[in-house]
Amino acid sequence: MIDLIDTYWLYFLVGQYPHGPLGGLALTLILAVLGLLFAFPLGLVFGIARVSPWRCVRWPVSALIQVVRGTPLLMVIFWAYFFLPSLTGQNTDQFWTMLTALVVFDAAYLAEIIRAGIQGIGKGQTESARSLGFSYLDAMRLVILPQVVRNMLPSLVNQFVATIKETSLGYIIGLTEVSFIATQINTQVLTKPAEVYLLLGLTYFILCFGLSRFAFWLERHHQQRTLAKAHA
Amino acid sequence: MIKIERVNKWYGSYHALVDITEDVAKGEVVVVCGPSGSGKSTLIRTLNRLEPIQSGRIVVDGVDAYGRHVKLNAFRSRIGFVFQQFNLFPHISVLENCTLAPTRLRGLKPSEARDEALTLLDRVGLAAKARAYPGELSGGQQQRVAIARALAMRPPLMLFDEPTSALDPEMVGEVLLVMRDLARDGMTMVCVTHEMGFARDVADRVLFMDQGKVLERAVPSEFFARPEHPRLRQFLSDIRTPFLQAA
Numbered sequence: 001m002i003d004l005i006d007t008y009w010l011y012f013l014v015g016q017y018p019h020g021p022l023g024g025l026a027l028t029l030i031l032a033v034l035g036l037l038f039a040f041p042l043g044l045v046f047g048i049a050r051v052s053p054w055r056c057v058r059w060p061v062s063a064l065i066q067v068v069r070g071t072p073l074l075m076v077i078f079w080a081y082f083f084l085p086s087l088t089g090q091n092t093d094q095f096w097t098m099l100t101a102l103v104v105f106d107a108a109y110l111a112e113i114i115r116a117g118i119q120g121i122g123k124g125q126t127e128s129a130r131s132l133g134f135s136y137l138d139a140m141r142l143v144i145l146p147q148v149v150r151n152m153l154p155s156l157v158n159q160f161v162a163t164i165k166e167t168s169l170g171y172i173i174g175l176t177e178v179s180f181i182a183t184q185i186n187t188q189v190l191t192k193p194a195e196v197y198l199l200l201g202l203t204y205f206i207l208c209f210g211l212s213r214f215a216f217w218l219e220r221h222h223q224q225r226t227l228a229k230a231h232a
Numbered sequence: 233m234i235k236i237e238r239v240n241k242w243y244g245s246y247h248a249l250v251d252i253t254e255d256v257a258k259g260e261v262v263v264v265c266g267p268s269g270s271g272k273s274t275l276i277r278t279l280n281r282l283e284p285i286q287s288g289r290i291v292v293d294g295v296d297a298y299g300r301h302v303k304l305n306a307f308r309s310r311i312g313f314v315f316q317q318f319n320l321f322p323h324i325s326v327l328e329n330c331t332l333a334p335t336r337l338r339g340l341k342p343s344e345a346r347d348e349a350l351t352l353l354d355r356v357g358l359a360a361k362a363r364a365y366p367g368e369l370s371g372g373q374q375q376r377v378a379i380a381r382a383l384a385m386r387p388p389l390m391l392f393d394e395p396t397s398a399l400d401p402e403m404v405g406e407v408l409l410v411m412r413d414l415a416r417d418g419m420t421m422v423c424v425t426h427e428m429g430f431a432r433d434v435a436d437r438v439l440f441m442d443q444g445k446v447l448e449r450a451v452p453s454e455f456f457a458r459p460e461h462p463r464l465r466q467f468l469s470d471i472r473t474p475f476l477q478a479a
Contacts, residue, residue, distance in 0.1 A: 127282055128319035128378075132333040132385060133309025142332065147323050 001195050008185050012199075015176045023176030025203065031095075031177060032164040035102035039163075040156075042103060043110025048140060050115040061111075068108035073166055077101040081173050094175040098167070106163055113155045117148035154222070157215035161208045168204075178203065233258045233389055233420045234279060239288030241274060241444075248274050249285070250444040258388075261421045263431040263452075266441035267467060272424045275441070276393050279422065280311040293388060309337050312382030312390040316398050318374040320366035326353065326377050327362040330384045338385065345384075352380040356410050372403030376410055383414075390414065392423040428471065432456060440464045 015023020022030075049061035068076065080101040085091050092100070121144050129139035168179040176184075182200040186193050234256035241249040248271050256262050264272045277283040278290060281297050281304060290297040295307050320329050330349035334340045340348070353359045356376040358369075366374055375395055382390060392411065396404040408430050415421055415434045425431065431438050431452055438455040440448040440463075447461045459465045 124315060124317050124319040125321065128313070128315060129321075130305075131280060131282065131308055131311070131313035132381070133305045133307075133337045134333065135305050138336065142336070143321050147321075150323060 001192075001199075004185075004189065004192060004195055005199070011185065012178065012181055012203075015181055021176065023178075024181045025178045027095075027176060028164065028167045028178040031098060031102065031167045031170065031175075032160060034099055035106055035163050035167070036156075036160050038099070038103045039106035039110055042107035043114055044145070046107055046111030047114025047118065048145075050111055051118050053136070065108045065111050068105060069112070073101065073105050073169055074172065076105050077169055077173060080104075094170065094173050097173060098170040098175050098177075102163060102166060105166070106159060109162075110156075110159060113152055113159070114148060117152045118144055120151070121147055151222070154215040154219040157211055157218060161211045161215070164207055164211075165204060233260070233293060234422070235289070235291040236275075236279075237289040237291075239275075239278065239285050239290060241271075241278065241283065241285045248444050249278070252288070252444075252446060254439070254446065254449070256420065256422060258420055259418045260436045261415045261419075261423070261434055262437050262439060263435040264422065264424045264439045264441060265426060265428070265431065265467075266439075270441040271444040272441045273393050274444075276391050276422055276424050279391055280308050280313055282313075305337075309333070309385050310387050310389070312379075312385065312387040314375070314378050314382055314390065314392045314395045316394040318366075318371070318378045318398070320374055320378055320381070322366050324365075325362065326358065326364050326366065326369070329366065329377060330381045333381070334384050349380070349384055352383050353377070355383075355413070356380045357406070370403060371399045372406045375399065375403075375407045379407075379410055379414075389420045389422075392421065392425065394424050394426070396425065396427060426471070428456070440467065442467075 011024065013024050014026045015021065017023065017026070046061050046065060049057045050065065052058045052061075077098065080092075080097045084097060084100060118140075125143055125147070126139050129143040130136070134142065167177050170177045171180045171183065174180070179200060182196055186196040189196065234254070236252055236254040239249055239252040240247070250271075252275060264275065266272050274283055278285050279292060279297070285298060292307070293310060295302060297307065320326075321332070324332065327346065327349055330352060331340075331342065331345040334345040334348065335342055338345075350359055350362060353362055356379055358373060358376055358380070361369060361373065361377075366377065369377065379390075379395075395411070396407050399407065404427065408427060411421070411423070411430070412434055423430070423435075433452075435452050437449060438452050439446050440455070440459075440461065442463050448455070448459065448464045455464075456468065459468055
């Protein structure tokens with residue numbers, strides 16, 4: 001196992017870089033970070049649209065979200081892979097294909113987290129903002145969303161954990177993220193599949209478990225702060 | 233200041249407001265009381281259009297509230313509204329609660345808004361709490377901040393929807409004190425409240441509502457001494473003998 005790590009650690013971490021495209025764990029993390037980074041504003045817009053008082057905004061976005069949430073990510077990736085080029089007329093490389101799929105998929109899930117957050121705030125907040133003379137969108141932007149985003153920080157970290165694991169499906173379209181690299185290593189070594197995939201599993205686990213604990217800590221921290229305020 | 237003409241409101245088939253016609257003059261303090269479900273909160277919420285109405289007309293400060301061309305946000309910004317549940321913004325400080333609307337909607341510079349807010353907070357006795365967060369205040373303090381926040385928009389009219397009903401008994405007084413102070417300064421006020429002492433001392437007129445109708449309107453002395461409507465007599469005797477009722 002040690003010699004396995006000794007030989008392949010760099011390949012595992014960054015793929016063929018700098019002699020080829022960046023891959024491995026680095027690519028996995030970059031994909032997850034960018035995926036969530038782009039999905040967040042989109043999810044925010046979708047989430048607001050989901051509770052919009054205007055039907056023409058609410059319905060199409062709700063339909064899109066339901067379709068995406070009712071579909072496995074693998075399907076979304078296939079759509080992005082086969083459908084996107086025919087739409088744009090250009091061949092999209094694996095990285096952007098995967099990123100597009102991740103962003104659409106995560107945005108749909110984030111939208112539901114944000115919708116629940118908005119609905120959890122209580123209509124008194126909106127009413128008092130509107131009574132002061134704020135428009136609906138200003139009330140959303142200045143009063144509701146800051147509270148929602150603060151409340152949903154733990155969910156956001158959990159979504160990041162999910163995204164990290166989701167990037168492994170990039171394997172299917174030949175994206176050289178860490179699972180793909182692990183498979184490559186396995187093919188080269190041939191005799192140690194258990195060790196190779198144990199290492200891969202451990203890598204995911206350490207990352208995701210650490211982040212989950214962080215989300216849990218955030219949640220407790222938030223609870224304590226709210227409690228402390230309530231008792232002050 | 234306020235003209236209410238033949239206003240009707242239904243919740244589904246429930247007739248919540250029945251042909252209400254009332255006037256409130258500038259500088260007048262009107263208290264609306266009545267049993268729960270009588271429509272008094274609904275009525276006050278229609279005045280700044282928090283609730284839609286199905287027929288009739290409401291004119292506030294010369295603006296037809298339900299008119300087609302009303303600029304709703306500008307209209308609302310000229311009416312202070314105080315809620316039963318305070319509804320302060322919990323994620324920003326007391327001071328920011330009072331400066332948010334003035335800086336965004338009245339175009340004040342942050343420093344001007346801050347000075348004005350501190351003056352108002354001082355007026356409600358809470359200048360020392362300017363940097364605190366709403367969650368750190370007692371109910372009575374929160375409601376006083378809510379009043380200051382509403383006043384920060386410099387409205388010519390203040391509406392109070394049961395401002396003391398969510399408070400512990402010992403905190404009711406401090407909020408009423410602020411409201412008395414406002415009334416003394418000549419603010420036009422409409423208050424839905426069960427505080428009969430406040431109605432007696434401060435109101436120019438008291439309205440009694442039941443089942444969506446205004447059954448009686450009178451100056452406080454008449455209202456309490458010579459109630460005409462049997463339903464009002466019943467109501468007044470009920471609130472005077474809570475112990476007997478409980479027994």
